[in-house]
Amino acid sequence: MVMLRYAVYRxxxxxxxxxxxxxxxxxxxxxxxxxxxxxxxxxxxxxxxSAGVAKAEFLRKEYALDRPMWEQYLIWMGFxxxxxxxxxxxxxxxxxxxxxxxxxxxxxxxTLWLTVVVNLAAILFVYAVALPLGxxxxxxxxxxxxxxxxxxxxxxLATPNFLLALILFYYGHRYFNLPIGGLMDPIYEGQPMxxxxxxxxxxxxxxxxxxxxxxxxxxxxxxxxxNMLDELGKPYVETAIAKGMSPxxxxxxxxxxxxxxxxxxxxxxxxxxxxxxxxxVSVVLGLQTIGPTLLTALKTQDQFLSAFILMFVALLTxxxxxxxxxxxxxxxxxxxxxxxxx
Amino acid sequence: MTALLSVQDxxxxxxxxxxxxxxxxxxxxxxxxxxxxxxSGSGKTISCRAALRILPRTAQxxxxxxxLNYSKGTADxxxxxxxxxxxxxxxxxxxxFQEPMRSLSPLHKIGNQVSEVLWLHHRTSEAEARKKVLTxxxxxGFPDPERAYNSxxxxxxxxxxxxxxxxxxMVSKPELLxxxxxxxxxxxxxxxxxxxxxxxxxxxxxMALILVTHDLGVVANMAEQxxxxxxxxxxxSGPAGPILSAPAHPYTKQLFDAAPAIPEQDAVGLPMPSxxxxxxxxxxxKTYTMRSSKAWKADKLIHACRGVDLKLAxxxxxxxxxxSGSGKTxxxxxxxxxxxPDPGGQVLFRSSEEANPTTxxxxxxxxxxxxxxxxxxxxxxxxSSLSPRMRIQDAMTEPLEIHKLGTVAEQKDKAAEMLTxxxxxxxxxxxxxxxxxxxxxxxxxxxxxxxxxPALIVCDEPxxxxxxxxxxxxxxxxxxxxxxxxxxxxxxxxxxxxxxxxADEVAVMRQGLVVEQAPPETLFYNPRHPYTKALIAAQPExxxxxxxxxxxxxxxxxxxxSWEDAFRFSDSMIPSLIExxxxxxxxxxx
Numbered sequence: 001m002v003m004l005r006y007a008v009y010r011x012x013x014x015x016x017x018x019x020x021x022x023x024x025x026x027x028x029x030x031x032x033x034x035x036x037x038x039x040x041x042x043x044x045x046x047x048x049x050s051a052g053v054a055k056a057e058f059l060r061k062e063y064a065l066d067r068p069m070w071e072q073y074l075i076w077m078g079f080x081x082x083x084x085x086x087x088x089x090x091x092x093x094x095x096x097x098x099x100x101x102x103x104x105x106x107x108x109x110x111t112l113w114l115t116v117v118v119n120l121a122a123i124l125f126v127y128a129v130a131l132p133l134g135x136x137x138x139x140x141x142x143x144x145x146x147x148x149x150x151x152x153x154x155x156x157l158a159t160p161n162f163l164l165a166l167i168l169f170y171y172g173h174r175y176f177n178l179p180i181g182g183l184m185d186p187i188y189e190g191q192p193m194x195x196x197x198x199x200x201x202x203x204x205x206x207x208x209x210x211x212x213x214x215x216x217x218x219x220x221x222x223x224x225x226x227n228m229l230d231e232l233g234k235p236y237v238e239t240a241i242a243k244g245m246s247p248x249x250x251x252x253x254x255x256x257x258x259x260x261x262x263x264x265x266x267x268x269x270x271x272x273x274x275x276x277x278x279x280x281v282s283v284v285l286g287l288q289t290i291g292p293t294l295l296t297a298l299k300t301q302d303q304f305l306s307a308f309i310l311m312f313v314a315l316l317t318x319x320x321x322x323x324x325x326x327x328x329x330x331x332x333x334x335x336x337x338x339x340x341x342x
Numbered sequence: 343m344t345a346l347l348s349v350q351d352x353x354x355x356x357x358x359x360x361x362x363x364x365x366x367x368x369x370x371x372x373x374x375x376x377x378x379x380x381x382s383g384s385g386k387t388i389s390c391r392a393a394l395r396i397l398p399r400t401a402q403x404x405x406x407x408x409x410l411n412y413s414k415g416t417a418d419x420x421x422x423x424x425x426x427x428x429x430x431x432x433x434x435x436x437x438x439f440q441e442p443m444r445s446l447s448p449l450h451k452i453g454n455q456v457s458e459v460l461w462l463h464h465r466t467s468e469a470e471a472r473k474k475v476l477t478x479x480x481x482x483g484f485p486d487p488e489r490a491y492n493s494x495x496x497x498x499x500x501x502x503x504x505x506x507x508x509x510x511x512m513v514s515k516p517e518l519l520x521x522x523x524x525x526x527x528x529x530x531x532x533x534x535x536x537x538x539x540x541x542x543x544x545x546x547x548x549m550a551l552i553l554v555t556h557d558l559g560v561v562a563n564m565a566e567q568x569x570x571x572x573x574x575x576x577x578x579s580g581p582a583g584p585i586l587s588a589p590a591h592p593y594t595k596q597l598f599d600a601a602p603a604i605p606e607q608d609a610v611g612l613p614m615p616s617x618x619x620x621x622x623x624x625x626x627x628k629t630y631t632m633r634s635s636k637a638w639k640a641d642k643l644i645h646a647c648r649g650v651d652l653k654l655a656x657x658x659x660x661x662x663x664x665x666s667g668s669g670k671t672x673x674x675x676x677x678x679x680x681x682x683p684d685p686g687g688q689v690l691f692r693s694s695e696e697a698n699p700t701t702x703x704x705x706x707x708x709x710x711x712x713x714x715x716x717x718x719x720x721x722x723x724x725x726s727s728l729s730p731r732m733r734i735q736d737a738m739t740e741p742l743e744i745h746k747l748g749t750v751a752e753q754k755d756k757a758a759e760m761l762t763x764x765x766x767x768x769x770x771x772x773x774x775x776x777x778x779x780x781x782x783x784x785x786x787x788x789x790x791x792x793x794x795x796p797a798l799i800v801c802d803e804p805x806x807x808x809x810x811x812x813x814x815x816x817x818x819x820x821x822x823x824x825x826x827x828x829x830x831x832x833x834x835x836x837x838x839x840x841x842x843x844x845a846d847e848v849a850v851m852r853q854g855l856v857v858e859q860a861p862p863e864t865l866f867y868n869p870r871h872p873y874t875k876a877l878i879a880a881q882p883e884x885x886x887x888x889x890x891x892x893x894x895x896x897x898x899x900x901x902x903x904s905w906e907d908a909f910r911f912s913d914s915m916i917p918s919l920i921e922x923x924x925x926x927x928x929x930x931x932x
Binding site (some may be wrong): 246 | 428429441444445450462496
């Protein structure tokens with residue numbers, strides 16, 4: 001009951017935050033003087049192509065770019081009537097990309113869920129690697145297991161991701177016949193989902209997951225190890241041993257439970273850092289994720305496209321923090337009962 | 343009768359260093375209580391932990407044998423397999439640790455942590471274990487076992503947590519219980535109750551008990567056999583009676599001399615003089631509001647201090663005594679201006695007899711500056727009150743730098759002078775705190791407080807983290823400094839025996855109220871208030887013929903509702919302090 005109330009409360013605060021973020025995003029994108037169309041109009045007028053100017057002027061009206069900024073924002077969000085009635089994010093209309101001359105939804109369509117897939121895979125990888133290795137390194141601290149994992153971890157942290165990507169592609173292709181670049185075989189692009197397509201995506205995911213996840217995994221592993229070592233020195237661990245518990249059972253039931261908190265709290269931070277961190281990797285690996293598109297959109301002041309992508313990343317982040325907050329409350333009674341009367 | 347546990351010739355060391363436990367031998371018979379007595383570093387804890395093989399990773403058992411003759415045969419606890427060791431731990435031999443606050447996992451319910459013993463050793467079903475644990479909870483004195491079962495440790499007080507630990511150790515009916523300073527972290531009255539409980543459970547189940555403690559009073563109350571340890575060696579061992587009444591070894595004698603005790607009094611003492619007051623607290627109250635978690639419920643008010651009136655004469659010592667949560671520390675913080683009293687209260691400070699009083703609760707910046715030079719504090723924990731990254735010299739000259747007093751050379755000379763005054767060497771100035779023992783660190787804290795030539799020093803439990811013999815030295819030092827420099831002390835303590843020695847007047851606090859106030863001689867000769875009586879009765883005396891009177895403790899240590907009519911108080915109705923005889927005030931209805 002307490003949990004449910006908290007979850008509902010947390011959900012509403014998330015919506016509120018999202019609203020604030022949307023204002024920020026919109027304002028920041030509009031901060032540089034001019035927009036895509038006014039730049040284009042200036043360019044066309046300079047070269048004397050009046051036909052193009054007319055089209056651009058038309059588009060400016062069509063997308064309400066001639067109105068004051070606060071109105072533009074409200075129309076973009078779908079709170080306010082635009083030239084064609086309520087047609088904003090809330091209504092599922094993501095706007096028009098001037099750079100690609102196509103609706104935003106068409107451009108991002110496939111890349112959206114591919115981004116989610118790649119990053120989820122990377123996060124799963126981070127957790128799957130960091131959890132056992134961190135615990136092991138702490139339980140066997142100052143032995144060769146600890147040193148080796150620390151060494152490999154620092155290597156992973158220190159190697160630039162794109163370099164790692166290139167190396168892995170080369171060796172992966174040479175020895176395991178892994179595909180190079182892309183997230184699926186070109187023949188499946190634009191095809192409806194099928195078993196073969198899924199298989200192709202999975203095989204293509206191996207190297208990107210590894211590349212994007214390594215540094216996160218090694219950082220998290222070291223953090224978990226440090227937390228565990230702190231916990232292992234605490235008296236309640238001694239109590240557990242004195243009870244007659246076996247080391248593995250004791251380790252997982254007590255110190256790991258406590259050391260797990262920061263681990264969970266990281267979920268929220270992991271998402272945005274991976275999305276933004278993977279831009280370069282996506283360019284190098286030719287992944288059809290949202291990163292490269294965002295880069296282009298920001299460079300060309302393609303406002304609707306960049307605003308939409310930023311909103312999407314913000315949403316992922318907020319969902320991530322919401323999940324970690326709710327999990328924390330579930331995991332830690334001290335947070336759950338904070339302020340409760342004794 | 344064969345011994346249940348027999349430790350022979352045990353030596354333990356760390357790494358390549360010398361052995362910290364050398365050739366230690368002791369035996370416990372079934373049903374018997376053995377006390378391992380010694381100061382910190384004596385090796386008492388490590389030798390009893392060796393019996394369960396719960397040792398730090400770098401420790402190695404170098405020689406000797408530990409044999410357990412229990413219901414399932416004989417086990418060599420040094421050589422036996424880890425698997426068999428796990429079966430013994432928690433089931434046949436269980437252990438209670440010193441810090442109930444930290445010895446339970448904060449994230450698991452008490453019931454879960456206690457039942458676990460039964461799940462592990464007897465594969466008891468969850469429902470069955472629950473039933474047994476609830477019975478055990480009732481046995482160790484939880485008023486509402488169901489509720490305790492579903493509580494998390496942070497929801498319980500220290501005494502209750504230690505009861506939960508005892509329940510955990512007892513639930514599988516062990517043959518031997520090892521209790522490592524089980525009551526050191528508790529208030530005296532709680533300590534008395536917990537000790538009484540352990541004794542009772544022992545009588546019922548017939549288990550043997552090894553009690554590790556530094557407190558000879560506890561030993562006198564509990565033990566049949568005593569082993570006195572010092573620096574890893576056994577100094578003296580044998581039946582408790584002879585050792586406690588006529589210690590043979592000089593070290594045991596030394597321990598006895600240092601053990602503070604409430605002296606027998608045969609007359610009332612002189613009241614504190616009422617002229618030349620250095621500190622005066624007039625009607626000081628402090629109320630904290632605890633925000634309620636639910637918006638529609640009123641916030642809860644916590645009365646940390648209620649109408650506290652105290653006077654400290656120059657060159658004297660005023661002690662405030664009470665258990666944790668009694669408001670004694672809040673009172674001290676208000677006296678130092680670290681916290682503001684509720685409106686209406688006043689704290690007056692006179693730096694000299696002729697000086698105009700400073701109103702501590704309404705100081706200007708300049709006044710505060712001057713006041714802080716004259717009033718200093720010595721803290722409880724000498725380990726955390728000195729920055730580990732500062733040399734002694736820097737820590738000591740820092741107050742002078744803050745107040746811009748003297749040149750660097752003068753500051754250094756002053757620091758050297760203070761070090762000699764507190765019994766340390768001036769050439770220690772370049773060292774870091776880690777190079778000092780607990781007692782030396784407390785001397786450093788005192789020296790640091792003395793750097794600004796204060797007139798008033800607030801001592802917040804300055805000896806409670808120290809060994810008895812060191813405590814003795816620190817108290818002597820404080821007395822000596824007071825005599826030579828005419829210092830005034832506001833002394834906060836939970837230990838009546840310490841207070842008996844150093845105070846000129848004692849104020850006993852309970853739930854923010856001063857319940858009784860008198861010179862120590864009067865207080866111990868003629869205690870009136872049930873809570874004071876309980877505090878005195880709960881004090882374990884190192885005398886086997888003066889056991890703790892648990893009945894008296896129970897009478898006064900409970901909630902004020904359980905007191906006799908004349909002393910009861912509630913939030914709405916508080917009796918006033920009545921002067922019974924000159925200098926002896928008791929809070930009661932007339």
